[in-house]
Amino acid sequence: xxRFTGKIIKGxxxxxxxxxLAFLLMILLQLLVLVGGSIYLAGKFPYIYxxxxxxxxxxxxxxxxxxxxxEFKLTWAVIIIVLPVLGITLYxxxxxxxxxxxxxxxxxxxxxxxxxxxRTSEGTKKALLDQPKVFQxxxxxxxxxxxxxxxxNTEVTYYPTGKEKLEALIEELKKAKKFIFIEYFIIGRGEIxxxxxxxxxxxxxxxxxxxxxxxxxCSLLKLPYRYPKKLGEYGIEAKMFAPLIPxxxxxxxxxxxxxxxxxxxxxxxxxxxxxxxxxANLKEVYGHWKDVGIKLEGRAVMAMTRLFIQNWNLYGxxxxxxxxxxxxxxxxxxxxxxxxxxxxxxxxxxxxETGKMVYADLFTNATEYVHIMMPYFIIDRxxxxxxxxxxxxxxxxxLILPHIPDKKAAFSIARxxxxxxxxxxxxxxxxxxxxxxxxxxxxxxxxxxxxxxNLDYRSFYHHxxxxxxxxxxxxxxxxxxxxxxxxxxxxxxxxxxxxxxPVLSRACGRVLRLFAPLM
Numbered sequence: 001x002x003r004f005t006g007k008i009i010k011g012x013x014x015x016x017x018x019x020x021l022a023f024l025l026m027i028l029l030q031l032l033v034l035v036g037g038s039i040y041l042a043g044k045f046p047y048i049y050x051x052x053x054x055x056x057x058x059x060x061x062x063x064x065x066x067x068x069x070x071e072f073k074l075t076w077a078v079i080i081i082v083l084p085v086l087g088i089t090l091y092x093x094x095x096x097x098x099x100x101x102x103x104x105x106x107x108x109x110x111x112x113x114x115x116x117x118x119r120t121s122e123g124t125k126k127a128l129l130d131q132p133k134v135f136q137x138x139x140x141x142x143x144x145x146x147x148x149x150x151x152x153n154t155e156v157t158y159y160p161t162g163k164e165k166l167e168a169l170i171e172e173l174k175k176a177k178k179f180i181f182i183e184y185f186i187i188g189r190g191e192i193x194x195x196x197x198x199x200x201x202x203x204x205x206x207x208x209x210x211x212x213x214x215x216x217x218c219s220l221l222k223l224p225y226r227y228p229k230k231l232g233e234y235g236i237e238a239k240m241f242a243p244l245i246p247x248x249x250x251x252x253x254x255x256x257x258x259x260x261x262x263x264x265x266x267x268x269x270x271x272x273x274x275x276x277x278x279x280a281n282l283k284e285v286y287g288h289w290k291d292v293g294i295k296l297e298g299r300a301v302m303a304m305t306r307l308f309i310q311n312w313n314l315y316g317x318x319x320x321x322x323x324x325x326x327x328x329x330x331x332x333x334x335x336x337x338x339x340x341x342x343x344x345x346x347x348x349x350x351x352x353e354t355g356k357m358v359y360a361d362l363f364t365n366a367t368e369y370v371h372i373m374m375p376y377f378i379i380d381r382x383x384x385x386x387x388x389x390x391x392x393x394x395x396x397x398x399l400i401l402p403h404i405p406d407k408k409a410a411f412s413i414a415r416x417x418x419x420x421x422x423x424x425x426x427x428x429x430x431x432x433x434x435x436x437x438x439x440x441x442x443x444x445x446x447x448x449x450x451x452x453x454n455l456d457y458r459s460f461y462h463h464x465x466x467x468x469x470x471x472x473x474x475x476x477x478x479x480x481x482x483x484x485x486x487x488x489x490x491x492x493x494x495x496x497x498x499x500x501x502p503v504l505s506r507a508c509g510r511v512l513r514l515f516a517p518l519m
Contacts, residue, residue, distance in 0.1 A: 052084045052088070053084060055084070055088055056080045056081065056084040056087065056088060059080055059087075059088055059091060059092075060077055060080060060081075063076050063077060063080075063091070064077075067351070069380045069382065069461075069517070070380070070381060070382075071380045071381065071457075071516065071517050072517045074514070075514060075515055075516075075517050075518055076091055078514060079091075103242075103254065103314065103349060104349040106313075106314050107310075107314065107347050107349045107350075108349070110309075110310045110313050110314065111147070111310070111347075113322065114306055114309065114310060114322050115147045117306060117322050117323065117326050118149055118302045118303050118306050118326060119143075119149050120139075120143050120149035120150045120151075121149075121151075121299065123152075123153075124149075124150055124151060124152050124153075124340070127152050127340075128150065128340070131340075131471075131472075134365050135340075135471055138361055138365075139340070139342065141357075142342050142344065142354075142358075142469070145352070146344065146352055146354050148303065148342055148343065148344040148345075148354070149303065149342070150340050150341070150342050151298060151299050151300035151303070151340065151341045151342070151343075152338070152339065152340050152341070153298055153299070153338065154296055154297065154298035154299065154300040154338060154339075154341045154473075155296070155297040155298055155338065156294060156295070156296060156297075156338065156339075156341060156470060156473050156474065156475045157294060157295040157297075157475070158292070158293075158294050158450070158475040158478045158479055158482070159271070159292060159293040159294065159295070160292055160478070160482040160485075161280075161281075161290075161291065161292070162272075162273040162279035162280050162281070162289060162291035162292075162293065162437075163280040163281060163282075164293075165269065165271060165273050165291075165292070165293030165294075165295075166192055166273060166275075166279065166280050166293075167280075168269075168295060169196075169261060169269050169293075170195055170196065170199065172261075172263050172267050172269075172295075173196065173199045173200070173203070173261075173263065174199055175263070175264075176203050176208050176263050176264055177208065177264055178208065178209065178264045178265070179208060179209040179210070179211070179262075179263075179264060179265075179325065180200065180203060180208060180209070180210045180211070180261070180262075180263055180264075181211050181260070181261065181262040181263075181305065181308045181309075181312075182196075182210075182211065182212045182213065182260075182261050182275075183213045183214070183241075183256070183258050183259070183260040183261070183308050183311060183312075184213075184214050184215075184258075184259050184260075184274050184275050185214070185215045185217075185255065185256060185257045185258065185259065185274055185452070186214065186215070186217075186218060186221070186222060186274035186275065186276055187212075187214045187218055187222060187223060187274070187275045187276065188218075188222040188223075188274070188275065188276030188277065188278075189222065189223065190276060190277035190282065190283065191277055191282050192275055192276060192277050192279070192280055192282065193275055193276065193277075196275060200212070200234075200236055201234045201235075201236070204234060204235035204236060205235075209237075210235070210236045210237065211236075211237045211238070211308075211312065211320075212228075212231060212236055212237070212238040212239075213238070213239050213240070213241055213256070213308075213311065213312055214240060214241065214256075215240070215241050215242065215255050215256040215257070216240040216241060216242045216243045216244045216255075217244070217255060218240070219240060219243065219244060220244065222276070228240060237318060239312070239315060239316045239318065240315070241255075241256035241311060241314070241315055241464075242254065242255065242256065242315060243315070253462050254348045254349075254462055254463065254464065255458075255462070255463050255464070256311060256463070256464045257452050257458075257459065257463040257464060257465050258270075258307070258311065258345065258452050258464055258465060258466040259271060259272065259273060259274060259293075259451075259452050259466070260304055260307060260308050260466060262301060262304050262305045262308055265301055265302065265305055265325060265326075265327075266297065266301065267295060267296065267297050267301060268295070268296045268297075268300070268301045268304035268305070268343075269293060269294070269295050269296075270293065270294060270296075270304065270343075270450070270451055270452070270466060270467070270468060271291065271292050271293030271294055271438075271439075271450050271451065271452075272291045272292060272293070272375075272437050272438050272439045272440075272451075272452060273291045273292075273293045273437075279291055279437070284434075285406070285435075286402070286404045286405065286406050286434050286435035287403075287404040287433055287434020287435055288433035288434035288435070289434060289435055289437060290373070290431055290433070290434065290435065290436045290437065290438055290486060291437045291438050292373075292438040292440050292450060292479075292482065293450070294450045294468060294475070296341065296343070296468065298341075300341045300343055300468075302326055303343040303344075304343050304466075305325050305326060306322065306326065307343070307345045307466055309322055309325065310345070311464060338473055338474050339470065339471050339472035339473035339474070339476075340470075340471040340472065340473070341468060341469070341470055341471075341473065342468070342469040342471075343466070343467075343468045343469075344358065344466065344467055344468075344469065345464065345465065345466040345467075346453065346459070346463065346464060346465035346466070347464065348461060348462050348463060348464065353460060353461070355451070355453035355459055355460060355465050355467060356383065356460040358449055358453075358467065358469055359383075359441065359449065359453070359455070360383065360386050362441050362443045362447055362449065363386045363387055363389075363390040363395070363397075364386065364390070365443075365447075366390055366395045366443045366444055366447075367395065367444055368395065368396065368443075368444045368445075369395060369396035369397070369398070369443060369444060370390060370395060370396075370397050370398075370441060370442075370443045371396075371397075371398045371441065371442050371443070371480065371483045372397075372398065372399045372400065372440070372441050372455075373400045373436050373438040373439070373440050373441075373483065373486060374399065374400070374401060374436065374438070374439060374454060374455045375401070375402055375406070375435065375436055375437050375438075375439070375454060376401075376407075376410050376414060376454045376455060376456040377399070377401060377413075377414035377417055377455050377456070378410060378413050378414060378455070378456040378457055378513075378516045378519070379417075379455055379456065379457075379460075380457070380460075380517075383455075383460075384417070384420070387421075387424075387426065388420070388421070388424035388426070391424045391425040391426045392424050392425060396427075397425070397426045397427070398426070398427045398428075398429065398483075398487065399421070399426060399427070399428050399429065400429045400430075400431055400436055400483070400486055400487060400490055401414055401428070401429070401430055401431070401436060402430065402431055402434065402435045402436045403430035403431050403432045403433075403434070403490070403491070404434045404435050405435065406435055409508075409512055409519065410456070410519070412505055412506075412508045412509035412512060413509050413512050413513050413516055413519075414509075415498070415501060415505070415506070415509050416506065416509030416510050416512075416513055418493055418495075418498045419495065419498060422493070422494065422495055422498075427492060428492070428493040429487055429490035429491065429492050429493065430490055430491055430493060431486060431489060431490045432489060432490055432491050433489055436486075439451055439452060439453055439454055439467070440479060440482075440483075442476060442479045442480045442483060445476060445477065445480065446471065446472050446476060447469070447470065447471055447472075447476070448469075448470045448473070448475070448476050448479045448480075449467055449468065449469050449470065450467065450468055450470070450479070451465065451466055451467020451468055452465045452466055452467060453465045453466075453467050456516075457516060457517050457519070458519075461517075
């Protein structure tokens, strides 16, 4: 009975603490105007509805002229034309985005303070001169326009499974001497978190500074709302990123989807793996869970440290001084060249769209192949054209998606792209053992990316994300080998397979694509 009641409370909380309730109220407003207007206003109702139509036209002009992807404009246009009262109200509810105003100001302040603290070294600049021009220009763009410097002499370790990444992380946590920074979209109680938690408590007792941050959605899905206070009782500084507040959900759309761990400024981890048992296949939720991660050692760790501090300082009163943790004298042994590494992060408050641009660069400059593993495929026409053009000019483009999805609506949308992908020559696979959560690309045996960025609107435009761009490193071959092994466990999709999908599912995918920018 208690468990049943808890489920009811959690379900109600998800409604109250999300946009669902506000959306429902807007629908009721639309019905009120239609029904109430026709009953009580009688002859005046046509004039009122005409006024709403004029207002809808003015809003549409504003939308058309906005600096947004075409798909965003089309979605809003359809909603406003079909349901003007609901559409106008909902649009301004999102466009006003009062929660994002303060967040944008805080992000700008953090960038202003920290942008100059991590730069491409003179030694790396000199090494870049021996590289192809196309990479030199990309490194310049990332450093000078996006403030993400390039590093060489960095050791990179690739983990083809979530279990391997988490086991390596636990071992490195045991070695911590100065500080531990942990930032995850999801922390879920279970065997993995219990092991990490015990190490963190021991390290605090040894005088190690420990900071833990996770996204506010965890308070609904995984952890109690006051869990940071519990961690604080053990000397662990903890906070939620964007704590959920009833009704005020516009900024809550901008979640912290990053996965970052920094230890002593010496080593850093990232990838798609969160701190929960399913990522190590200790618990089965959608069949076998395929994920990946990487570890960095060298000056590149500084960039990961800066990313963590930037987000840590956005919420709560406990702020961190960058220079205390970015002192290069704390850094690490010198490694052999081993290619170039560019850690980066996405901020939804700017127009740089860094994650999207990094991915686009792979397709634009590929000459032999681009191989991709992703959990979702919900992209705009602009990026879709980039992928198709790469394939049509002879690049071997292959995409592995889940066969067992975690979100059926997102899966239906991804499958709706199959006919166009296949027509362009893109080879599509579904990972039959279960769910692919990896966010990894590899190209031409030279370039690879590993991080938290999905091929969807949320990662491209809404979330705080992070990733690592790898050029000519020793792990590129390992990433391609992992892709080939994963592909061998997957089934290739053809047009007959697509036609075998139930008609209703295919139709839902097509319809939902219209609303994908808002999902």
